Amino acid sequence: MKRELKTLQSREKIMHAAIGEFGRCGYDKASLNAALAESGISKGLVYHYFKNKDELYLSCVKTCFEALTKYLKVKCPETIRSDLRLEEYFDARLRFFTENPLFIRIFYNAVIQPPTHLKADIDVLKKDLDQFNLRLFESALSGLTLRKGISVEDACSYFIAVQEIFHQQYFQDSNGWENENKFIKIHEEKVRKSVDMILYGIAQEERL
Secondary structure, X not given: OHHHHHHHHHHHHHHHHHHHHHHHHHHHHOOHHHHHHHOOOOHHHHHXXXXXXXXXXXXXXXXXXXXXXXXXXXXXOXXXXXXXXXXXXXXXXXXXHHHOOHHHHHHHHHHHOOOHHHHHHXXXXXXXXXXHXXXXXXXXXXXXOOOOOOOHHHHHXXXXXXXXXXXXXXXXXXXXXXXXXXXXXXXXXXXXXXXXXXXXOOOOOOOO
8 A cells, every 4th residue: 555655656746747847848848857856756767657758748738638627527517508608618718727827838739739749649638628628519509599501510510620720820820929828818718709700600790
């Protein structure tokens, strides 16, 4: 039992140091040697639990995704009215990152600018969050009358496609930003506006 506890504590110590480093520097600029040295963790101990930098980074990404998904599920339960639930969702996302600032860079680095060779692994880790987001979007659709010829499946496919385009465009627009608080507020507002446009369109009224 003592050995298992020591193993858990050692792994948690490594993860804490890694989340701090990836959270401050992102994947490319992270220096694990420096971060681990500051925390008094030997390289040998790290490689006992993690194969390499990639595996450690993916573990941090997984921790971030799981924490965010759990938070959103608590703050946006299915019992909330569909229109209010969507508002709660966006407010909860912003609160989560405000309360967990080290996850900001980890999350957006993984979602918007993932290391190319790790993208497939990140997509797998993000699956639960993606499914939650899709269910939330479907819940919002349930309160609307869709245009003739547009099915829920069509709308969901469009939602997924727009997400991909949005992230690609946003990375181009925000490349080089250093102010994380500004980054997240602007990004989250654009996400909110993007979903609003998908659901309610862009025209205020029909004109002849």
